[in-house]
Amino acid sequence: MSRFLAPLILIALLLAGWELLVRTLGVPTYVLPPPSAIGLALIDRAPVLAGSALQTFWMALQALAVAVVLGGGLAVAISLSPIAEQAVRPLAVTLQVTPIVAIAPLVLIWAGLDNADRAVVALAAAVAFYPLFSGVLSGLKSADPDLERLFDLYGANRIQRLLRLRLPAALPASLEGLRVATGLAVIGAVVAEFVSGSGATQGLAWRLLEAGNRLRTAELLAALVCLAGLGLALNAGVEAFERAVLRHGHRR
């Protein structure tokens, strides 16, 4: 009960204080609108915001799927060969440390300005790639060394070792990677949308830019609230997935 009540009371108190302060000090609404104005903007712009949220959500989800297939697949592939890992790791790290904003113009050119949402998906996938790759790879290597010896003893081949030992052992670390990647996919999608700019995509980031350019601060904050809600929803989804997969005492 108090688990939900305490944070709700805190939020209500903060919002009331904010409302009171803005009204008594007479702060201009384009600098800081009161929470009531943000609430009204949320209701007023509900259809537009919902459509944009859906688009951002969809782009982030596609990016996540691409990152799972490429990052997880590459990790599994190179775990079968130590030389391949030595060859690939520096490239994967390079991808991780390269700021996404820096490669955005290039990706936009490749995707074509008419397909800006494809570029957004590609860029968000590039950001979400590394935690998945790294999580799956370290998970594949986390199997108990004595269990690895047991597989040696019984002459297991690479596929048996992968399916019966390394993949199940990799599950917790892979899910951890997925959780990090989910957050990054949303961030990546928003940043990529900012860069592609001027209405090429219609996600929440575009609503932020649009409202900001017109000094409609209440609408900007309303879009921000939607973005935070989207992040929370995705996070809850991943957590539920993690619980469902690990339910059977996987971690003992």
Place this chain on the structure above:
Amino acid sequence: MASPLPASHGSDLAVSLTGVTVSFRGRPPLGPYDLTVARGEIVAVVGASGAGKSTLLRLLAGLETPSGGSVVRASGGTTGFVFQSPTLMPWADALTNVTLPLDIAGVPRTEARRRASTALQAVGLGDRLTARPGQLSGGMAMRVSLARALVTDPDLLLLDEPFAALDSITRRTLIEDLHRLWTARHPAMVFVTHDVEEAVYLAGRIVVLDSRTGRPVADIPSPGPLPRPDRWRADPAYREAVEAVAAALASAMDPAR
């Protein structure tokens, strides 16, 4: 090297090491190991921690590449290995853990499950087939590990301080179990322990390792037929063998020697 059977008796040999050395990076090499284990023999290996007991077992199992010397293993047989901890797959139930060696060998699924449940029954866990390792006590998990080692009907069973983490009552019952399982199938057994009394009670022969190089420095027979009744622990011959092994171990650990 006192060995009950000369290594030339190929058909009576389970496994033998001749002048085997192992080097790990940054450490002085271990060995040379000379050890012959005959078919159906029970050998206990005692030594200080860090004396290379686990390395010796891994050499016998073919899991360690020697840098010198030769390892000869009787052909055709399988090897069972029990580690210090149960080393079970936490995501799989007891039955699936025990079928593992058969699954890897390509034994058909129903056949593998039948043999695994027989092996689990033999260690008294016939009613815990679907339990996951996290739901089992330490002693029960060790029994699952033992069933997994026995499921291929090995001619060589290697045990690396398998009962060290268990309480003394559980340990005694597991030792009785081990004797019973040995009586049923007579695999050669090499049993690493740091418990001298356990070694003398369980084995027909006790090998003492040097504390620095891991080289076997003493090979002491434990008298009397196997398996022994519990009351054998009161026999003067048992006490004598315990004294002899303890003395050999003390001299192997003496740095001023």
